Amino acid sequence: MNQTDAGSKKSAIVFGGSRGIGSAIVRRLAKDGAAIAFTYASSASQAAEGAAAIEAAGGTAIAIKADSANIDEIEAAVEQTSEQFGHLDIAVINAGILMLGDVSEVSPADFDRMIAVNVRGVFFAIQAAARRMREGGRIVTIGSNVAVRSGFPGSSVYSLTKAAVATMVKGVAVDLAPRKITINNVQPGPIVTDMTSAHLEQIVPLIPLHRAGDVDEIAALVSFLANGEAAYMTGASVTIDGGLSL
Structure with missing residues (x-):
């Protein structure tokens, strides 16, 4: 699909979209x-x-190599997306690491x-996307329920990073509100x-x-937050973990 064709539909970038939750989000937004x-x-x-699977189904998709710890690569990915599609409407920041x-x-x-990756990369991905995003755009970060309940050994630093993201989106929401851009944070549990x-x-x-979540359930929540029905919701963190954090 050429740039003119793509300009008639919304465009999105998903950071960390090749596997797992990120891949499900990519498929859902394409759907x-x-x-x-x-x-x-x-x-x-x-x-x-x-x-290729999205293209075969009649959609439009491009894969971009980018390390989310590298600000130059983050910015280049957003620039390539906006130039390829002519605009940017949705950004999902899913990239993250667990050590x-x-x-x-x-x-x-x-x-x-x-x-x-989990804090600095998220912030600068938000910044890069917001700079090129049209009014009324949607930004969604993928955090973790460990920001609410850190229930396993060895998770102190990971929990710190996810709590930082949950707090970060509150401040960013205020900054972007004049442009009607919303930002919300999804906090999955075991998936x-x-x-x-x-x-x-x-x-x-x-x-x-008594079950783990499915990647498509996370993608469905992201889909809601990325569309017009969620226009009055911003700065929120939504935990989706089967009640584990209760």
Whole structure:
């Protein structure tokens, strides 16, 4: 699809969209009719397959290699998206890393890497997207329920980063309100992905609904926050974890 064709529909960028929750969000926004760009850090073949599947279904998708710890690459991804589609309406910041470690063992390098991706990278992805976003745009961050309930050992730094995002969106919401751009934060609990399958057996008994979540359930919530029906909602963090944080 050329730029003129893409200009007639909404466009979106999803940071961290090649696998897991991010991939489900990409598919859902494409199903909703948006032209999609998404970033990936390492798996070029997986990203290419995801984009090709959307194109084969009649949608528009481009995969962009970008490290969310690198501000230049973040900005370049947003620039490429807005130039390819002629505008930007939706940004979803899903990129993040989890590095567990007891408080007595966390190295400065690991601490700095998690801050760089999970906090600094999120902030500058928001900044880059907001600069190019049309009035009335939508920004959604993907946090975690550990911002509310940090219930497992070794999660202190990860929890810190996700709590920072939850607080960050409140301030950003005020800054962007004059342009009618909303920003909200989704906080998933245990979700079935290839990265979590080995740990879910121990966690599921603690969840009041007695199951882990599905990636498509997170994508559905993002879809709602990214459309016009959520225009009066901004600065909020929505926890979706089967009641684990209650």
